[in-house]
Amino acid sequence: MKDLVLRAEVKDLKFSYGDKLVLKGITLPVYENRVTALIGPSGCGKTTLLRCFNRMHDLYANAHYNGEITLHPDGINILGKDIDPMEVRMRIGMVFQKPNPFPKSIYENVAYGLKVRGVKKKSFIEERVEKSLQQAGLWTEVKDRLNSAATALSGGQQQRLCIARALATEPEILLLDEPTSALDPISTRHIEELIQELRKDVTIAIVTHSLHQAARVSDYTAFMYLGDLIEFGASDQIFTNPKDQKTENYITGRFG
């Protein structure tokens, strides 16, 4: 595995939605080519934190950030007022809880990110589509029907398509928001294996409600509770030897 390099840093991030303070000051490192898992009971703010990374909250009124997420190596604060959310989203990809392919063809879905940023060269797009579908482990299944509807794929295939769609623009960080919560166990395992593979190419942050999943796929784990980061550390340590009592209670299943 490559050396440990800091890719992004969350610094004392507070986030509120209307009057409600959802994140109460989170500080967290994200390392390059590692998988960082965010875990915690529902309502702890893990998805909210993940959505900060590509400014999804900006789509809705009443969202307020306070604090920083610094993206390395250029050191810009992606939550800064002077940073356009579009830039952040072009550099950081996201895959959502429920597979959400566009009602277009498989090819169009993967090519979408390139097309919206004005890439015209067909050969380049085709090359990228193939590469991303291969990375997402979907190429062999769909290579003969790239022009058929994406919505006709199975749930697991759709989610891998969404991963390919996010990969096509070569994001610096890939965000996965409970990517397997709507999938069956076999598709889930498929995606977990995929995450292990993808780690070589891209930095990943994943929100998951499944502790087993976090233990299986992640290198680092952050445990959140009620908008606070309780504990962050290497996943081995968090799952075998948690330092905080709350973390221990959670991973041993005493509340959830």
Next chain:
Amino acid sequence: MRRLKERLIETVLFLAAASSVFVTLGIVGILVTESIPFFEHVSIKDFLTDTEWTPLFENAHYGILPLLSGTFLTTMIALLVAIPLGTVAAAFLSEYVRPGIKEILKPILELLAAVPTVVYGYFALLFVTPLLQKVIPSLGGFNVLSAGIVMGVMIIPYVSSLSEDAMRSVPSHLREASFAVGASRIQTAFRVVIPAAFSGITSAYILGISRALGETMVVAIAAGMQPNLTLNPLEPSATITAFIVQVSLGDLPHGSIGYQSIYVAGLSLLCLTLCFNIIGLWLRKKFQEKE
């Protein structure tokens, strides 16, 4: 006893619901039966190919073409105004405007559809035509252009309101997916939201077309009520509807050829509207299959 009462109520309510079907049957039935005698005087060939429509003249001609050209022309002009403006306004309201402000803007826009059409006729004849005459001095007092433009404004809310409903009902996770790869608002609107709302937008357009085809008072007042086989919007002309109004204003003995001619005109209008509705249905089917 209680069961009987419940059954009785259900039957009464069912009859009320079924009455709407009788309205349709009544309209189609009456239009057809009152039109049939007309074709005992006039051959279908003359009806479809004669270039004059003068059923009330001494030397009567019964060619529907002049009325069709008038109807098409006004409808085209109205759609050229309503479809671009209505669609852009809908996309703007749906994708750019905050929900709070939208809830105020949309009903105000819908007021355009509430204004009585005779008032629009006044506006076309006494406001828009004089205004247009400043730009086109040769324009006559009665013309198709002014009537068409005003009709277009009138049907903007039909297009925009239904289109906006369709765009808003596109699930937000599709929008998020688009924004998440770095698309801009306009890209999301045109590449994701509008294609996904296509079916609803088609319905909006079809309703707009139906309205334009069937609109009566604006053309009757501002376009001059003279059947005229032309595609020049600067000339006066008559639509099918304007002809019906013109004949109805006079004395109309039951069973006279004038009486029959308005039913033939009405039937043609109904067929025209039906055609567009079928095209719309077909388009939606075709698009849904593609998905």
Next chain:
Amino acid sequence: MESREALLANIKTRQKWDFVFAVAGLLSLMFALVTLLALIVDLAMTGVPRINYEFFVNFPSRFAERAGILSAWVGSFCIMLTTAFCAIPLGVAAGVYLEEYSKKNWVSQIIELNIINLAGIPSITYGLMALGLFVYKLKLGQSILTAGLTLGLLVLPIIIVTTREAIRSIPNTIREASYAMGASKWQTIRYHILPYSSGGILTGVIISLSRAIGETAPLITIGALTFIAFLPTAPFDAHIPFVNFKWLMDPFTVMPIQMFNWLSRPQTEFHVNAAATGIVLLVMTLIMNGGAIWLRLRFRKKMKW
């Protein structure tokens, strides 16, 4: 990887188009709203000075300055009454049936499809149907009754659709609660569904009446007179049962037809009368629609399930 400068330049171009589109959207909206405003202002400037007490209590006349809209507004009022009387019970009953009783079968599908299609049928064909059916076949004459029935059928789909929407927004838990108390289906509808949906239904009724009051073409088609210098028969008698419905069979004119008549005359003095009538019509429709919007917002706020 492309440089950050290239990325930012790319964003800037795309944002320029975003901005252009926002401006286009704003202009489209503005165009529509400014036209509406121009229409109101133009009509008001010409018409409002003409409006006075005499205008409402005079019959139409050969002399523009003596003409009024007495017969027209009385006619409009009588027809609205007839329309409401015919369309509301029918429309609400149909809406209740379609939401609460109808099963998914071909009959209900035909009814549903038909209601959607009725919205697209040109209003003038309702007039033609009424002329053939009510005037000549049923011998109701060119009367207030014929006009009221015609407009009643015309606005029926509006009432049905709004009734259904109002009923649909009532959660199933309310129905279950009522059935759990042993109520029958009709009792549930009578004591729960109808009262809770009354706000929405009222909105639909107002909208449909505002539509009916401005309708011109179907009434011209059934042969409404354009010049009437008398009122319908008074509905009150000196003897039992004190009321009569003879007025239903009287000839009529309505405000939009009166306006159309004045507008078709070459003399501009009559155009002023037309504008004044137009303002009266416009104010009534705007008040009705404004009321409907207000009601809708109010009920939406009040009804939180």
